[in-house]
Amino acid sequence: MTWNLENTYQQLPEALFSTIHPTPVKSPQLIVLNHSLAKELGLDLEKYDTATLSAVFSGNQLPTDAKPMAQAYAGHQFGQFTMLGDGRAILLGEQVTPEGKRFDIQLKGSGRTPYSRNGDGRAHLSAMLREYLISEAMHYLGIPTSRSLAVVVTGEPVYREVIRAGAILTRVAESHIRVGTFEYARNFHNGQYLKDLLQYSIARHYPELDETENKALAFFEAVMDKQLDLITDWMRVGFIHGVMNTDNMSIPGETIDYGPCAFMNSYDPMTVFSSIDTQGRYAYGNQPFIAHWNLGCLASALLPEIAPVTEDALKIARESISRFPKDYESKWLEMMGRKLGIETTKPSDKALIDDLLHWMKNNKADYTNTFLYLRRNEFPKDSIYEKPEFKGWLLLWRDRISNNREKAQHLMDANNPAIIPRNHLVEEALDAASIHGDLKPFQELLEVLQNPYEDRPGMDKYQEVPGEVDAGYQTFCGT
Template identity: 55%
Template sequence: MTQNNEMGWNFDNSYARLPELFFESTEPTPVRSPELVIFNKSLANSLGLDAQKLQREEGVEVLAGNQIPEAALPISQAYAGHQFGNFTMLGDGRAVLLGEQTTSSGERFDIQLKGSGRTPFSRGGDGRATLGPMLREYIISEAMHALRIPTNRSLSVVTTGEPVIRETELPGAVLTRVAASHLRIGTFEYVANWGTREELRILADYAIKRHFPDIEDNEDRYLSLFEELVKRQAELIVKWQLVGFIHGVMNTDNMTISGETIDYGPCAFMDEYDPATVFSSIDVQGRYAYQNQPAIGQWNLARFAETLLPLFHENQDHAVELAQEALAKFKELYHRHWLEGMREKLGIQNEEDQDESLIENLLNIMEDHRADFTNTFRALTLDKPEDTAMNGTLEFTEWYNQWQARLARQEKSKTSAYQLMKNSNPAVIPRNHRVEEALEAAVEKGDYSVMERLMDVLANPYAYSPEQEEYTKLPEPSNQPYRTFCGT
């Protein structure tokens, strides 16, 4: 059933005009009694949607998948991916792309329903999602946006009034996800394996037109496409590292061509600084640990390059050379952006050769003393070294004096340095125990006030406001390491 566009929907369906290999037409499966439990008014407004109408019954019917807006053309996308290093066929197993919302300024955003029922790619699954993981994605994706990290965003979560069977019976939910697109490295892997060279070219041209229009007229535009993604992924992963974010499932199907963070299943933010930190319950080998994220990013880009080799050059050996040369730039780009970001976290506004040693020494001391990552930089930003776990130790005292001397050698004032730090070091992150607290209240008790308060605090992580003080506190000590789960 379709609805008119009085709510502000302005759909185009450019992806659905690609070859049939790339997708399957898929109608969302209606749900029994949808109820809107969280809604992103500011995002709705930025998309040109009528936030008030979307929150009414007819709007909730759309957000639940019970009704289809006019001009929408629901599909499920085909893609493959390397999951923990193993290649497999995948596709949208529990998500339906309604279409692409186009704004008055000409921007284009995918509107996707996650948890909307079975698709041709469900592989035996029920296509449904449970409430907890959908609320979790809403919290983390919006927190990432506030942290100025490229990410898909969340428009709403609707409960379905139907149970979903996992280990136990859980409440069902549908998340409305908004992204620059859902093109993935895995999309290219799929077409490279099961499509023709012409279909691969069509996909690459589509990605360029949608995300990199500046290179559209380049003679070597496919190599330029790869080079652009190398840049975006290097910048993205640096941003993760600078706030202690651990994605948890960096499979190639979760790495976007747009350079956005996507898939918030087993992700989390680090408390105490430990480069080997892993949160995902299924990552038993630590493949996607915090310290491994840059190398995995480069590994994923190598898989992307392999798909594009036929477009780089007719001579495969030369194509491989071009790919290797472009891929080799990742490490230098990553290192340069990381060093720049770490300098900013310490208020350093020019360059000296010993800066990297100063940074590494601090991180080593933090690791030795199990210091909290976010709160250490928060304390330094507030010039309260006494609030760190390392205070009073000889090595930290020596480091602090070296850092202060470093700041004194800058032309700009220390006031300017601390302001830079305040803009670079979040006072709050979505701490794991706070996220779990919010999810438990919502799922177990139907109480969304805990989540709403958390979202208010996370909306401006660089505010350093009194309201944020409570949310900077660490969880109670536990013998059990924190674990996250995929939610499928």
């Protein structure tokens, strides 16, 4: 097979990973393959039969240059620090594309590792299809994300709250280095490998920083800038990650680990769908604050490399991270402005935006559809959009964009998706595939999600949300 795998991560000290092979599965069967992504990766898969592909993407047959390993990392889970690591994921290597780009190729659900603790190292079909679907949707929404190359059913059961079909996902990412990787390097093995990890991460993801005077500080600020952009994008489309632990914050700035993720329908900043987030820590509106908190953990881990004297390092780190709230507010205002067709926002625009969001929350207006109606300049008759309060706001907004309606239209078209993965449709597709063996709804939804900004006729099924559809709706980690 046309792999071009390298294994540069394994040039790091062995304390940062464990060499481990995937556990063979009984009767692997490939059920989803991302042909366009395979092509981008430089993989010519057309010439191989399904049996061969099933063996490779289950881990039963390894590429020649693969050096499988599980990465060590720690993390703050719901605020509590703990040792973690890849408990059910094995990294085969780094695929170098024909353009020279480097991507981790990881099998998720491929068996126990030294970091599995009490876990079985496996994953079930519904959870792996969810990650495939949502990560690909995020990619087509233009949001940095890991991607999904294949899903294989294993022919073996997985025991969760009920018995489920086992599955393995092939995940592709710029890397799987996380904030939690740095927390591990700082807090274990006397912190002696922190410098090695920092140097590797800069060389791989931020080579432009190599000549900076304070590399650790420059690295931290580069990661913070990536996260500012990423969280702003999540807020733009109503995405709720659901489990923003520090081990789920990517150093290259991608969305990773799609467990209890979902998209918000009715606008409410405190929307939570994760079954394990009982306090709303990772609610939609809390995501910027949690990103700030997580970055504080990264800064703390980097202190020995920022300055030799702890007090000096703390002062420098605090000054750096203190700009996050102001920078986020600025990026958020610009983003919301673009959603409303405003190219250059003014301080007074915040009141216009806040008034709309306040109205949306009070009227349980759909977040995505409200901006879609504004984009169309057309609203459903006999609806909440007929209310005087909204009509009054509408007059102010139209006056604000009246100078350049054409430019405003272009901005709204580019920043307001017509289609998102609606929770009820996602669940219907996952149930059809995992319970009834019917992949057709999954494939149909996946195809529609590949053109999220195209507002075309006949898409009502993917845009209308049944009343009370989110009442009691919960998503799960799958572990």
